[in-house]
Amino acid sequence: MMTTKLAYGLALATLLGITGCSNNTETASTADAATSDPGEVTVLRFSHFMTATDDLNQQIFEPWAKKIEEDSKGRLKVEIYPSATLSKPGVTYEAAAKGTVDIGMQAHGYTAGRFPLSQIVELPGISNTAEQQTCILHKLYDEDVIASEYADSHLLYMVGTGPGALHTIDKPLRTPADMKGLRIRQPSAVASYIIEAVGAAPVGMPAPDTYTALQRGVIDGLSFAWQPVRAFRLDDLVNTHTNIPFYSAALVVTMNKNKYNSLPDDLKKIIDDNSGIEIAMQAADVFDVANAEIMQEARDKGDLMIEVPDPLNDPDWSGPLIEGSQRYLDEVAATGLDAQGVYEKVKAASAACKAKA
Template identity: 35%
Template sequence: MTYRVALASLCASVALTGPAQAQDINLTMSHYLPPVLGLHVDFLEPFARELEEKSGGKVAVDIQTAGSSLGTITKQWDQTQDGLTDISFGLHGIPRGRFICTQVVELPFLTDSVEEANKVLWGLFPDHLAEEHAGVKVLGLMAHDPGVLATNGKRVEKPEDLKGLRIRVPSPFIAAMLEDLGAVPVGMPPGQVYENMQTGAIDGVVLPWAGLKEFRITEVTTNAIEIGAYTTPFYFVMNEDTYNDMPADVQSVVDEISGDALVAKFPDWWTAWGAAGPAQITDAGGEVISPDAALWQEWIDATAGTVARLEADLAAECGPQLIAAARALAAD
């Protein structure tokens, strides 16, 4: 049992005849983000409070964030699987190499909207990704809005404009794509991008609008193109023993506020978190390019070889049915 169950002390006068009080279920939730970001404020904190409220006060949730002993990005999955925490939110791509098949949603240009990305990821889970998520109860999987290429002092519109540019990349798939287009991929935590773009150490970054805004990268961006080349998957999971040891009525609450009902909220949240990003650039005199169909096709054509290679690697690891299922969900 991974949560602490405390039975209230009974008065001596009712020790033999009085009923025991309800269990108090104390849960620890962890994630790797600062508590000021939208993921914490709009999603994780409200989820914890809703679980407390709908359980009738049986559950209390303590949230540990970035900077705490439980807030390390590389440890979120292991902490919950091993029972050190009860619930965690983490990034599939860190540490690398664990969720190989889940990377399918990171294929360049597989999806073109946050709604589509979340539909594909959650739709693949039952039949194609469940094995990679064994050992925990999956409360939800999410993907962010399509990526934006933001640069400082370098205008990128067409794929060939990337040649020689040093670009911070979010994943190996996007690193491969940019390298094939002549850019120099740079690995770097998003919290370091502002300073490095400001000083010219890097020329740009690929991030969703929410990341550009919340890390203030829009302040050092002169040009951005909504290439929509990628998304990134995240997990939200609970320790299996924690869930199995809960009373049936509390399990029902967990089931009610997670799964399909929770995943349906993710697209609107990501859209809201990034909504102010474009105006922050244009109001400062910068440019935001939204590609038309012809320009979009140029990018797809220029990266077709990269995508074919990445798909072949994934098919070798996970089977060709994974790629087919992902593309079918994206086209539906």
């Protein structure tokens, strides 16, 4: 089933890429003809699924929008639409690529098969922090290892969210045996394969739906980095946590290519000067700081904390994690991509980014 999803996602990406190239040719003359009329205001609609009070929205997205407006002297205005009010969480990247929205932020894993090579970075053992994962993603993009997956949009940046953990209500998960038969929310195909490998049932759903699903017993637990536990008020429900870095989700922030190309060069430069690795690392720091704070808050209120810091060398957890990782790589390879070769490049980037930290 995953092979079909991956193949479909890649076919869709290719189609969108072709369409994007066609549109870009059409709009090139528009970009050349664009003038820097100081009286003209271009509004950019920015869609994301985080809440308005989320750390990322308040500390990164809102200041970024303000900076864009200030640097452009009011000629660019960014309107932010949080909580998936403008586009659904799983289609926001495509909405930005097609121009339904101008800028969008989406988790890579929300669309199965859409970013198969980028998601190799999610595998266990690749990163320990949001900062390291963010560094890895940008390094791979700059080295043209994963750049083709974003060819139908104008990429602004990517950011890791930090290692995922397992969170439940009164269900300690000390070994894989404790997960058998449980329904666990999964954010991506990578996490899904690993959850299946330990004998649990992965349930896919966007982050905003997890509170109600857990409250109503639709799921028994969830896999999340710590920051969204507070962002989506899950800390009101969960009280048992297994700190096991078995996957690391990431987000992509991108802009419609035609919208970008339609801007005069000076406004393009303002977008470019406020994008890239620098703001990505600022966003990563927001996740790393929040992850540590929220984990400590859980300890302080007496939640049960189970620590599995090195699962790939843990006698209970290593087998399922390796099995799940290989299943994902095999499924990507079945679509004709060099999954194993990219995996080796991912590991090399991981080592280089860890050395920088």
